[in-house]
Ligand SMILES: Nc1nc2c(c(=O)[nH]1)N[C@H]1C(S)=C(S)[C@@H](COP(=O)(O)OP(=O)(O)OC[C@H]3O[C@@H](n4cnc5c(=O)[nH]c(N)nc54)[C@H](O)[C@@H]3O)O[C@H]1N2
């Protein structure tokens with residue numbers, strides 16, 4: 054399983070590596086975003102578009118899910134939000150001539166970067182069986198074709214319906230309704246690869262699969278942990294929130310194997326002093342942890358807190374809270390007291406005094422928030438790790454009061470909303486009951502396939518139709534060679550997309566591209582709604598003219614397919630849904646808790662907050678009716694001699710599989726992406742020098758996996774760990790290497806070795 058390096062992934066000047074940056078944003082963030090926006094959109098369109106991002110009367114940024122807050126600044130976007138907007142609002146277009154020129158085989162040999170640079174998709178395209186080229190197709194014929202293939206299935210469970218997290222609430226609700234009307238719960242989504250571990254752990258322990266803090270909580274916290282997250286690149290507006298918290302007296306502890314620029318110092322580009330001055334030091338303390346060391350760290354901190362309680366009884370543990378609101382404290386306490394410090398030091402790579410110092414901060418803080426993202430969710434023991442974060446917070450009653458709680462920072466701008474709308478392969482019985490009562494049909498009860506299971510089903514020939522509402526399934530999923538072969542076995546693959554990507558090129562026997570509107574574009578006089586990472590629901594209204602007159606909004610695509618499938622449906626008024634999204638919202642209000650009076654409340658400026666029992670009432674709707682302490686075994690991930698633990702991360706110039714450019718400014722990389730960041734000591738031990746060409750090789754029982762043509766970069770990462778960008782390294786993540794319970798691919802802990810480039814040995 055070898056993946057050759059495609060050729061467009063270095064710039065003409067070639068790859069250049071300098072020292073990493075020690076601060077984030079500032080003037081380069083402003084010039085960087087404007088340069089990219091001008092290249093894609095031109096100057097006039099850039100100004101008109103960026104002025105509308107995250108404004109009350111504008112559209113929700115298609116970048117990340119960070120909330121906007123009550124006082125929106127006139128420029129409520131960030132460098133990377135601007136890039137996300139430019140990527141969508143580009144004036145470049147892909148027409149039928151493009152597909153006449155490039156066949157599927159040739160497109161499959163291109164990089165994600167090249168594919169994305171070609172511009173917006175403009176009309177529905179069909180790749181007939183046996184053909185190499187897509188040809189234009191009418192919308193009517195496209196829907197008839199999908200319906201024909203769905204009807205030909207032995208059971209609806211032979212179809213898979215993926216969703217990426219940009220889909221609006223209205224489109225997501227209609228989509229899951231269509232899928233369940235058809236008779237399956239096969240609704241995998243990008244969450245399965247993202248925050249599923251958070252959802253699993255939080256539902257079990259706190260009774261809600263979401264965070265329990267608002268932006269106001271963050272502003273008033275005494276201590277904020279930022280764990281396994283690179284906000285300078287992936288949630289830049291979070292830096293402003295951290296800066297504000299710091300001005301209010303908060304301390305920040307960063308826990309990361311990499312000294313990410315955004316965590317160290319921040320120059321707020323929205324204030325003159327930020328563009329020109331020294332900026333704000335964000336992290337008061339940096340714990341440079343080994344990959345996958347966090348479970349051990351949180352247990353160790355809890356253990357030290359228990360010892361502090363022993364020394365001064367009644368001062369550390371919030372007994373009142375523990376007794377009134379939690380379950381399982383004693384068993385957990387016993388397990389944590391048995392913790393072995395040697396294991397902690399081996400797992401974390403941290404010395405005990407560093408952990409003690411952090412615990413000193415905890416003892417000095419009345420309210421603590423822990424924020425995290427993919428650094429915690431994409432390991433084998435991720436669910437256990439996040440449960441341990443919860444234990445640590447519960448100990449001092451740091452859940453369900455102002456300035457305290459859990460803050461899983463979501464990725465895609467509406468990934469949380471899509472789940473709320475029912476995009477879930479394991480829906481709760483109560484949700485299905487509500488659907489049944491509202492629409493008068495019996496939804497399927499059997500749980501469906503998640504992302505990894507869907508790939509297995511495609512590989513086995515058990516899934517035959519693959520339909521994607523956005524995203525880039527082929528590039529985003531693990532084990533590229535396995536996934537590509539699985540996708541090619543499908544009878545029909547359908548992609549509802551704004552931009553060209555690998556999933557159009559690596560497709561089934563027959564394939565369809567259904568081009569759709571993006572967030573920035575006008576959808577008649579309609580608006581859609583989204584939910585941010587903190588459970589605020591608000592409207593989003595695009596203003597730009599659509600990229601082509603032949604695009605359909607996602608809602609229309611769902612509704613027209615439904616009409617083709619169900620004819621005059623006695624259960625769902627699809628035509629009305631398509632015409633008037635208020636009608637969909639009225640139905641959502643009937644089905645989804647917290648959406649009562651949806652149409653009125655979402656028209657209020659800023660939208661509304663969804664109920665959150667732990668946050669609002671310190672109520673924990675778990676199996677025990679209380680917040681659960683859980684016992685989680687510490688198993689140190691031991692890497693065999695000579696091997697390294699690889700994490701696959703995002704560069705500063707990408708949005709998941711969408712690659713905007715070849716630079717990773719904060720990490721000092723320019724002009725290319727095939728780099729692997731390794732500790733200088735680990736390089737020296739292998740007789741390698743900075744700049745040496747290497748291949749990354751994973752050894753697995755079912756064969757080697759190799760990503761070729763990388764350059765070793767000496768980098769101040771934690772010892773024994775290394776980092777490289779995805780999607781290039783997805784070839785190294787085995788499909789069966791997943792987190793327990795959440796089934797999330799272990800993209801942040803892959804054992805590899807560095808082999809001489811092109812050689813078979815190593
Ligand atoms: N511009 C931009 N914005 C984005 C995205 C994008 O691609 N580009 N993607 C969006 C999406 S879908 C998501 S989910 C988020 C992702 O946001 P992040 O989670 O910030 O993204 P990653 O690049 O995966 O970075 C993981 C971070 O965790 C650290 N880390 C890795 N493993 C460990 C570990 O074991 N322990 C600890 N403590 N740290 C670890 C890494 O060093 C890195 O800093 O961003 C969203 N926003």
Ligand SMILES: Nc1nc2c(c(=O)[nH]1)N[C@H]1C(S)=C(S)[C@@H](COP(=O)(O)OP(=O)(O)OC[C@H]3O[C@@H](n4cnc5c(=O)[nH]c(N)nc54)[C@H](O)[C@@H]3O)O[C@H]1N2
Pocket residue numbers: 216217218219220243244246247248427431464465522523524525526529530531549550551552553554569570571572607701702703708709710711779780782783786800
């Ligand atoms: N190795 C490794 N793999 C990972 C990760 C990792 O950290 N490491 N991270 C994982 C994570 S956190 C995530 S969330 C997944 C992301 O997985 P996906 O969500 O599947 O991937 P994206 O790259 O975000 O999808 C980009 C495509 O979405 C389409 N698109 C953009 N906007 C719209 C829209 O408004 N509507 C529609 N219909 N289509 C649109 C465009 O065609 C674009 O090409 O990847 C996962 N994969």
Ligand SMILES: [Mo]
Pocket residue numbers: 243246247248463464465
């Ligand atoms: Mo994500």
